[in-house]
Amino acid sequence: MKLVKSSRFSPCPGPVVTIVLDGVGISPHDDGDAVKAARTPMLDKLMANFPMTKLLAHGKAVGMPSDEDMGNSEVGHNAIGAGRVFAQGAKLVAESIASGHLWQGHAWQEVVATAKQGGTLHFLGLFSDGNVHSHIDHLKAMIERAKQEGVGKVRLHILLDGRDVGETSALDYVDPFETYLDGLRSADFDVAIASGGGRMKITMDRYEADWSMVQRGWDIHVKGEGRQFASAHEAIETYRNELSVIDQDLPGFVVAKDGQPLGKIGDGDAVVFFNFRGDRAIEISRAFTEETFCPFHRGPLPKVTYAGMMQYDGDTKLPPRFLVEPPAISRTMGEYLAKNGVAQYAISETQKYGHVTYFWNGNRSGKFDDALETYVEIPSDVVPFEQRPWMKCAEITDALIDAVRSGQYQYLRVNYANGDMVGHTGNFEAAVTAMQGLDLQLARLIPAIIEAGGVALITADHGNADEMYELDKKGNVTRDAEGRTKAKTSHTLNPVPFVLVSGEADPAYKLRSDLAAPGLSNIAATVLNLLGYEAPEDYDPSLIEPA
Numbered sequence: 358m359k360l361v362k363s364s365r366f367s368p369c370p371g372p373v374v375t376i377v378l379d380g381v382g383i384s385p386h387d388d389g390d391a392v393k394a395a396r397t398p399m400l401d402k403l404m405a406n407f408p409m410t411k412l413l414a415h416g417k418a419v420g421m422p423s424d425e426d427m428g429n430s431e432v433g434h435n436a437i438g439a440g441r442v443f444a445q446g447a448k449l450v451a452e453s454i455a456s457g458h459l460w461q462g463h464a465w466q467e468v469v470a471t472a473k474q475g476g477t478l479h480f481l482g483l484f485s486d487g488n489v490h491s492h493i494d495h496l497k498a499m500i501e502r503a504k505q506e507g508v509g510k511v512r513l514h515i516l517l518d519g520r521d522v523g524e525t526s527a528l529d530y531v532d533p534f535e536t537y538l539d540g541l542r543s544a545d546f547d548v549a550i551a552s553g554g555g556r557m558k559i560t561m562d563r564y565e566a567d568w569s570m571v572q573r574g575w576d577i578h579v580k581g582e583g584r585q586f587a588s589a590h591e592a593i594e595t596y597r598n599e600l601s602v603i604d605q606d607l608p609g610f611v612v613a614k615d616g617q618p619l620g621k622i623g624d625g626d627a628v629v630f631f632n633f634r635g636d637r638a639i640e641i642s643r644a645f646t647e648e649t650f651c652p653f654h655r656g657p658l659p660k661v662t663y664a665g666m667m668q669y670d671g672d673t674k675l676p677p678r679f680l681v682e683p684p685a686i687s688r689t690m691g692e693y694l695a696k697n698g699v700a701q702y703a704i705s706e707t708q709k710y711g712h713v714t715y716f717w718n719g720n721r722s723g724k725f726d727d728a729l730e731t732y733v734e735i736p737s738d739v740v741p742f743e744q745r746p747w748m749k750c751a752e753i754t755d756a757l758i759d760a761v762r763s764g765q766y767q768y769l770r771v772n773y774a775n776g777d778m779v780g781h782t783g784n785f786e787a788a789v790t791a792m793q794g795l796d797l798q799l800a801r802l803i804p805a806i807i808e809a810g811g812v813a814l815i816t817a818d819h820g821n822a823d824e825m826y827e828l829d830k831k832g833n834v835t836r837d838a839e840g841r842t843k844a845k846t847s848h849t850l851n852p853v854p855f856v857l858v859s860g861e862a863d864p865a866y867k868l869r870s871d872l873a874a875p876g877l878s879n880i881a882a883t884v885l886n887l888l889g890y891e892a893p894e895d896y897d898p899s900l901i902e903p904a
């Protein structure tokens with residue numbers, strides 16, 4: 358894995374720093390755009406005075422099945438880190454189902470065999486068509502196949518979305534699904550929704566930010582311990598009336614009949630976690646598969662056949678049983694740099710820590726070289742982020758500036774979570790504040806990079822804060838008869854900025870203008886060039902050329 362020294366680019370005299378502003382896209386519209394509404398003098402100045410282009414960050418440009426699919430952190434950071442586009446989970450699972458490959462695999466066959474020996478087959482996962490972590494069509498295909506293969510009893514544990522899809526769309530999924538289940542149910546096929554809850558309240562924590570979420574999910578799905586309702590519909594309506602929260606924040610519920618939970622998970626059962634994306638799948642998968650387990654009091658571990666939709670962590674091989682091979686992301690820029698003696702530094706706060714380590718390195722949780730790599734996690738607040746929209750951007754910047762000034766690292770990378778995590782709350786004012794807080798930090802960081810003789814690449818992994826309301830076709834905020842707007846909590850399809858900032862009056866490189874539709878996968882080759890290397894031949898082309 359030797360990199361070739363470039364004869365065209367000399368290495369940057371200072372550190373090269375990639376700055377990912379998570380969820381900060383460029384909207385063609387002004388209405389509802391918190392990025393534009395925010396007062397961000399530093400970002401404005403950088404965009405106006407330094408070489409800048411827009412990068413594609415959604416759809417096929419990041420390995421999603423179609424250009425209707427928005428980008429997300431996984432596919433975005435995978436593309437930035439690997440310098441190439443790999444077909445991603447959403448696409449691989451759909452293809453595996455369409456070709457029938459999934460049903461031929463050992464994992465599926467073991468799951469079905471377990472259920473046919475008298476166990477219940479449980480499906481647990483994110484219940485929407487967001488295609489970020491999961492897709493409801495994959496779930497349906499598996500239920501139908503299970504029935505066809507003679508499984509007698511299926512229970513569903515549904516995590517309500519409201520984050521990758523409309524903020525109060527849960528019943529748009531649940532109601533038709535109940536009708537669909539009615540159509541499938543028969544004398545020898547017993548299928549029902551057994552438990553669920555909002556994805557930000559139960560089960561889908563990530564990066565160990567808040568294990569109590571997973572514990573609440575465990576108690577509800579596995580032990581059947583939680584508030585009981587006659588149906589998911591009743592739970593959603595009741596909680597909405599009582600709490601006025603959006604779907605992602607609805608508490609957990611247990612569906613029960615005569616006080617008996619419909620689908621506890623016990624010995625001899627099979628469990629499929631049907632999310633394909635790993636970050637929010639790892640903790641619950643650990644709870645189901647680790648014999649010795651400390652993060653929370655789990656109680657006795659039921660002896661189940663557990664399968665993930667994919668293997669979520671290539672280093673720890675978690676979970677050992679999985680239905681679809683994950684994308685084979687190899688030879689990432691992090692690995693190349695490590696193998697060529699380049700010291701690297703990665704930093705973010707908990708909520709995005711794995712984005713600049715695990716996703717960046719092709720869904721591997723370990724380092725390539727302990728001596729050459731420093732990974733820093735600033736603990737995130739455990740609060741609704743609209744209450745603390747500045748999050749930890751100041752603390753991240755403190756540490757990053759120290760690292761830049763230390764002279765120890767030639768390549769540094771950071772993810773600032775604000776645009777995305779606050780964008781997902783659907784709170785416009787908070788998103789504006791998030792952007793303003795972030796700008797204050799850029800105003801500290803950029804001069805430090807320039808002073809060190811370095812270069813900063815400012816970009817993002819996908820949009821989010823750039824569209825805080827649902828827009829009509831003309832790009833205006835939609836309003837109902839009472840004039841109310843509808844918050845948009847999900848990512849956007851918009852491109853992201855790419856700004857190349859250095860202190861040199863006359864840099865020896867310039868942005869290329871001949872690339873038809875550059876995207877996130879063009880960043881890695883650019884970084885390697887700035888460090889004085891040629892990119893590997895199969896990397897997507899660099900965004901720069903000699904001036």
Ligand SMILES: O=C(O)[C@H](O)COP(=O)(O)O
Binds near residue numbers: 428430781
């Ligand atoms: O997991 C989440 O928070 C959302 O589904 C996607 O956000 P991310 O891709 O920016 O992490």
Ligand SMILES: [Mn+2]
Binds near residue numbers: 379819
């Ligand atoms: Mn993101």
Ligand SMILES: [Mn+2]
Binds near residue numbers: 380430778848
């Ligand atoms: Mn996001």
